[in-house]
Amino acid sequence: MMMKMNHFFENFLTSVAPARKNTRRALRPYQSVAEMGATLRPIAPQLRIQFQREWLAFFVAAVAVLGMVAGLYLNVTASAAIAGREIQALEAQIAANQRVNADLQTNIAVQLSHTVLHQRALELGYQPVSREDLEYVVVPGYYPPQGVELVTPVVTVDPLAASPEYTESLFDWLARQIQSGSRPLN
Amino acid sequence: MKKQFETRALSLGILFAILAFVIVAQVVRIQASPEAAVFLQQGDRYAGKYETLFPERGQIYDRNGHLLAGNQTVYEVGISLADVRNANSLALALNSVLGLNYDQVMADLANPPAGIVYMVVTDFVTADKVQQLQEMKRAMSEQYAQSGDPSLAGLDFTAHLMRSYPEKSLASNVLGFVTLENRGYFGVEEKYDSLLSGVPVTVWVPEDPNRVAEIPQIPRGADLILTLDREIQAMVEDELAKGMEDTGAEAGTIIVMDPRTGEILAMASTPQMDLNDFSQYGEVYDNASEFNRAVSIQYEPGSVFKVLTMAAALDSGLVSPGTTYLDVGFYEIGGAYVYNWDQGAWGPQDMVGCLEHSLNVCMARLADSMGRDTFYTYLRRFGIGHPTGIDLAMEANGRLKVPGDEDWYEVDLGTNSFGQGVAVTPVQMMAAASALANDGKMVYPHVLYGMASNGHQYNTPAQTLGTPISAQAARTTSEMLAQAMEQGQLAARVEGYRIAGKTGTAQIPGANGFYEPDQINASFIGWGPVDSPQFMVYVWFEKPNSADWASYVAAPVFRDVVEKLVVLMDIPPDGVRRQLAGQ
Numbered sequence: 182m183m184m185k186m187n188h189f190f191e192n193f194l195t196s197v198a199p200a201r202k203n204t205r206r207a208l209r210p211y212q213s214v215a216e217m218g219a220t221l222r223p224i225a226p227q228l229r230i231q232f233q234r235e236w237l238a239f240f241v242a243a244v245a246v247l248g249m250v251a252g253l254y255l256n257v258t259a260s261a262a263i264a265g266r267e268i269q270a271l272e273a274q275i276a277a278n279q280r281v282n283a284d285l286q287t288n289i290a291v292q293l294s295h296t297v298l299h300q301r302a303l304e305l306g307y308q309p310v311s312r313e314d315l316e317y318v319v320v321p322g323y324y325p326p327q328g329v330e331l332v333t334p335v336v337t338v339d340p341l342a343a344s345p346e347y348t349e350s351l352f353d354w355l356a357r358q359i360q361s362g363s364r365p366l367n
Numbered sequence: 368m369k370k371q372f373e374t375r376a377l378s379l380g381i382l383f384a385i386l387a388f389v390i391v392a393q394v395v396r397i398q399a400s401p402e403a404a405v406f407l408q409q410g411d412r413y414a415g416k417y418e419t420l421f422p423e424r425g426q427i428y429d430r431n432g433h434l435l436a437g438n439q440t441v442y443e444v445g446i447s448l449a450d451v452r453n454a455n456s457l458a459l460a461l462n463s464v465l466g467l468n469y470d471q472v473m474a475d476l477a478n479p480p481a482g483i484v485y486m487v488v489t490d491f492v493t494a495d496k497v498q499q500l501q502e503m504k505r506a507m508s509e510q511y512a513q514s515g516d517p518s519l520a521g522l523d524f525t526a527h528l529m530r531s532y533p534e535k536s537l538a539s540n541v542l543g544f545v546t547l548e549n550r551g552y553f554g555v556e557e558k559y560d561s562l563l564s565g566v567p568v569t570v571w572v573p574e575d576p577n578r579v580a581e582i583p584q585i586p587r588g589a590d591l592i593l594t595l596d597r598e599i600q601a602m603v604e605d606e607l608a609k610g611m612e613d614t615g616a617e618a619g620t621i622i623v624m625d626p627r628t629g630e631i632l633a634m635a636s637t638p639q640m641d642l643n644d645f646s647q648y649g650e651v652y653d654n655a656s657e658f659n660r661a662v663s664i665q666y667e668p669g670s671v672f673k674v675l676t677m678a679a680a681l682d683s684g685l686v687s688p689g690t691t692y693l694d695v696g697f698y699e700i701g702g703a704y705v706y707n708w709d710q711g712a713w714g715p716q717d718m719v720g721c722l723e724h725s726l727n728v729c730m731a732r733l734a735d736s737m738g739r740d741t742f743y744t745y746l747r748r749f750g751i752g753h754p755t756g757i758d759l760a761m762e763a764n765g766r767l768k769v770p771g772d773e774d775w776y777e778v779d780l781g782t783n784s785f786g787q788g789v790a791v792t793p794v795q796m797m798a799a800a801s802a803l804a805n806d807g808k809m810v811y812p813h814v815l816y817g818m819a820s821n822g823h824q825y826n827t828p829a830q831t832l833g834t835p836i837s838a839q840a841a842r843t844t845s846e847m848l849a850q851a852m853e854q855g856q857l858a859a860r861v862e863g864y865r866i867a868g869k870t871g872t873a874q875i876p877g878a879n880g881f882y883e884p885d886q887i888n889a890s891f892i893g894w895g896p897v898d899s900p901q902f903m904v905y906v907w908f909e910k911p912n913s914a915d916w917a918s919y920v921a922a923p924v925f926r927d928v929v930e931k932l933v934v935l936m937d938i939p940p941d942g943v944r945r946q947l948a949g950q
Contacts, residue, residue, distance in 0.1 A: 258577065261576070261577050262576040262577050263576075264576075264579075265575075265576030265577055265578070265579030266576045266579075268579050268580075268581060269576070269579055272581075272582050277526070279423060280440045280526055280527075280528060281440075283423060283437060283438040283439065283440065283528055284439055284440050284494075286426070286434060286437050287434070287437035287438065287439045287531045287533055289434075290433070290434035290437055290533035290534075291533040293433070294533050294534050294535075294537075295433075295534060295537060295597055295598070295601045296534070296535070296537075299601075309931075310934060311930075311934070312863075312930055312931075312933060312934055315934065315939075317939040317943050317944075317947060319947050319950050325937065326431075328430060328592070328816060328817070328826065329428065329430060329431055329432035329592055330824060331428065331432070331590055331592060331817075331819040331824055332819045332822055332823060332824040
């Protein structure tokens with residue numbers, strides 16, 4: 182595109198001179214241009230180079246901006262993907278932990294089962310207490326346990342109410358970066 | 368030359384511009400087309416999968432928090448067909464560790480079903496077996512990394528939970544079991560299956576990590592706390608086993624209940640099974656009703672039923688403890704004669720003597736004097752012939768013939784009064800007798816103490832099933848039974864404790880409808896301490912061969928149970944209790 186425009190400019194400068202010979206009136210508008218062309222002719226190569234440099238700089242800047250945006254998107258996408266994988270891994274870990282907890286509870290219950298405890302007590306020399314061995318005394322303030330309470334208060338987070346991993350849009354991020362960049366150093 | 372390139376470049380530029388325009392136009396057209404939804408659906412089909420998540424089955428505890436039913440990790444063993452390097456190694460390993468058929472595994476690997484990439488070989492494999500396989504797989508992978516032969520590549524393990532019973536056969540009649548399909552059968556497992564198993568949730572699990580969302584936390588099934596006391600249950604099972612051995616009975620049942628609340632503290636019947644190996648169910652039981660005889664088998668209870676007849680007679684005002692009659696040894700009713708258990712005549716008797724000597728003639732006279740309407744109204748109030756509603760699977764109704772039924776005859780009024788010709792379950796009999804021990808209020812027998820779900824615990828309140836008799840009649844009957852026991856039932860007495868109780872020896876009807884001459888049901892029901900009942904015990908032995916009377920078969924077992932029960936329940940002897948209460 183830039184080459185094409187230069188070419189046009191060059192042709193224009195070389196073609197305005199013969200036109201001046203036909204009619205003075207017709208050529209009058211071109212006179213100033215021709216004069217300008219005559220003035221510019223010596224510096225034309227310099228102008229062309231300068232023009233090309235501007236376009237080149239504009240092009241490079243555009244590519245850089247596009248690259249930056251693409252990089253940003255790639256970064257955010259990669260972060261989201263990594264977070265997703267981490268979530269998957271954590272969920273698998275939670276499931277595994279739940280299974281381990283269930284196993285441990287059951288194993289403890291097996292170790293503390295009536296048969297095992299009874300056997301262990303006999304091996305240690307204990308024997309079941311009989312009615313005749315008992316002596317009842319009043320213990321002031323003692324109340325026998327009234328049933329078991331399985332539940333302890335826990336705070337549960339409703340997953341639907343939990344905030345998502347990322348809520349920031351690209352523009353939010355840019356604004357944040359600009360803000361942080363323009364923040365005075367202290 | 369330069370111009371020529373310009374033309375070409377221009378042409379190419381235009382061509383690419385047109386192509387780009389066409390592509391964009393096509394994208395827009397497809398997006399806006401009616402088929403867009405179908406295409407999106409097709410795309411989503413490969414973007415993830417629907418998974419049904421089954422909550423962990425709730426656990427079951429006894430009243431003191433001892434785990435009776437929990438969960439344990441087991442594994443599904445499968446083969447990823449694309450990863451298999453050596454089918455022979457796989458078949459050999461699966462054969463040696465899991466005992467699978469070598470030829471079958473080889474055949475399955477050689478000709479897998481069309482279209483599958485993963486083949487399930489077996490399921491519910493224990494952790495130790497899987498560990499063996501994993502170690503073999505790792506060892507082969509390291510040792511034969513280069514040649515790849517032998518190799519267990521492709522062998523996969525998927526963990527999941529299954530039911531486990533740490534106490535094995537303890538309380539098996541009450542608990543029931545869970546099959547491989549995660550469905551509860553019998554007992555609590557069946558009755559509360561939906562509560563225990565929770566609600567499965569189907570969720571969409573995307574493959575794309577960008578679309579991963581948190582899998583919703585599925586609440587596990589509700590945990591149940593039972594009224595059972597593990598120590599009492601174990602003691603009762605021990606005594607039942609001893610009783611079975613001593614009496615040579617075909618089957619036995621013992622129940623311990625708190626008559627004030629209806630909480631079942633222990634319930635055992637024979638046979639029992641290790642719930643972890645429920646595959647033996649078919650070998651242990653001939654039919655489903657045998658799983659828990661305490662609720663599923665109805666039988667003619669015999670003389671234990673007399674406590675209800677006497678309570679009805681007292682409550683209706685027909686008699687008082689001191690009312691006397693002359694026992695001549697028989698009583699005619701409905702054209703038939705009723706005789707005492709020994710065919711003897713017991714002479715002048717009061718109502719305490721009537722209970723003490725368990726006189727059928729006395730009971731038939733009482734029922735006849737009350738009249739059929741009054742007598743059967745009382746039996747209905749006591750819940751005879753209706754299930755109690757106990758929260759265990761497969762409760763039998765019992766059977767009470769009443770006037771108007773095709774098979775009811777006048778003589779039934781007499782025989783029903785002493786527990787023949789009427790069928791009850793042990794738990795039905797206990798519910799009825801609870802009115803006598805609980806100031807006339809009949810309690811709802813139950814095994815659920817509480818339920819814990821979503822961070823909350825809900826305890827079951829005691830419920831009454833009705834008030835069939837007055838408090839006064841209930842106390843009087845209890846007192847009469849205690850006196851009768853003190854005077855007659857020495858085998859059931861426990862030193863230091865005043866207990867009300869009654870034996871029951873019942874004949875068993877055969878297939879032809881006539882009573883078998885040599886077979887009996889021996890029962891005993893009792894509660895105590897009489898002035899403040901804290902336990903009620905029911906003992907039933909079917910077809911014992913050691914003796915023909917319940918006073919020799921069931922009464923001693925009742926005594927043994929109560930002797931240990933008062934220790935486990937911290938119930939001091941009556942004298943000590945009153946002394947302590949006064950301090």
